[in-house]
Amino acid sequence: MGGHIALPYAGCYSLFCEPLGDTQQKRLPQRFTVMFTKVMLLPCFLIVLAECSNHEEKAAVGQAVGALLSVGAETSCSLIIVTNTNIDETLKLQELRHVWRKAVTMLEVEDDNQYTNTTHTLSLMVPVLRQVRRLSQCTLVLVVSHDSKFLAAFAEWSMKGRLLVWATRLMVVTRLALPQLQPLLTAYWTYSMMNAAFLSLNDVSSSYPVFTYLPYTPAGPQVVHVASWTPLLGVVVTEGHMLFPEKFSNFYGTxxxxxxxxxxxxxxxxxxxxxxxxxxxxxxxxxxxxxxxxxxxxxxxxxxxxxxxxxx
CATH class of the missing domain: 3.40.190.10 (Periplasmic binding protein-like II)
Incomplete structure (x- = not known):
C-alpha cells in the first residue's frame, strides 16, 4: 500500500499519502513519477537527515533520535524520513524501528551544496509533505543538518508551504555550535515561534543536550537547555522544563x-x-x-x- 515519487533532486518513498489531483500532477516536471494510493489517516513523523560520521556515532544518534521520538508519542504514529544522503550512512536505521509501527515515508534530497538546487527541491517537496501532515493525527519533523544554509532554506520553505502547525513537533539535529545557531533562532519563525527543539551533536562527550528557544520568559527571549540524552540514562528532561514546552501560555508582560x-x-x-x-x-x-x-x-x-x- 503506498507509492513512489521520483523528484529531480529527491526520491520519496511513501507507505501512505492522498492521491495528487489532476491539476497538481500537471504542474510536476516530466522527471516526476507519481504513484500514490489513498489510505487511512495515520499519525506521522517527518525526519530530514544530513550526514553523520563513524559507526559508533551513528548508533548513538539513532538511539537518541529513537528515544526522543518516543517521548510523548503514540505507539501507532507513522514515520516520514527525509534525507539528503544514504540513510545507512547517517544513522543506524534499526534504532528507529520501534517508532514506526504503522507506516514510513522516505524522501531523499541530493546534497550538492547548491543553495539554488536545495531551495528548488524544498519548494517541490514541501507541498507533498504537507499533504502527509494533513492526513496525520500527529506529526514530528526531525531536521538533521550541519549546514546553516540548509537549515535556513528549510525554515523558509516550511513556512511558505505551511508544513508546520503548532501540533507539529520539529526537532533539529546538528553539529553547529550554539553561537552559529543563534541567528537562525532569531531570524526564522519556524525555529523561534513553532514547537521546535535542537539536539546538539557538538558536545565531544556521549551526552547530547537538547535546547529550545523561548521567545517569552521573565528574562526575555533565551535559549534553554530542556533535556539531554546519554547511552546510560536515555532521555533526561531538565527539572522545571518539558522537551517541547508551551511557548505562549505566559508572555511575561511583553x-x-x-x-x-x-x-x-x-x-x-x-x-x-x-x-x-x-x-x-x-x-x-x-x-x-x-x-x-x-x-x-x-x-x-x-x-x-x-x-x-x-x-x-
Missing part, C-alpha cells in the same frame, strides 16, 4: 503591537484625563481579556489609515 482603527461598536477610542487614549468596543474587550489571561500588554500602533498599514 508588549504586543496591535493595529486598529475606530469602527463602532467593535473598536472605539476617546481621550481621557491627561490626553490619554481610552479604548472600548467588543473587539477591544476581547483582546483585553486575552491579554489578561496570557499576561501581555496591548500597544496600539498609531496609524491614520489601513492603506498606511498595508505599506508597512
Amino acid at each position: 508588549r504586543v503591537n496591535v493595529t486598529a482603527l475606530p469602527f463602532a461598536p467593535f473598536w472605539e477610542e476617546r481621550k481621557g484625563l491627561g490626553n490619554i487614549t481610552l479604548y472600548s468596543g467588543t473587539d477591544y474587550y476581547t483582546l483585553a481579556a486575552i491579554a489578561s489571561a496570557l499576561n501581555f500588554t496591548i500597544y496600539v500602533v498609531p496609524t491614520s489609515s489601513w492603506a498606511e498599514v498595508r505599506r508597512r
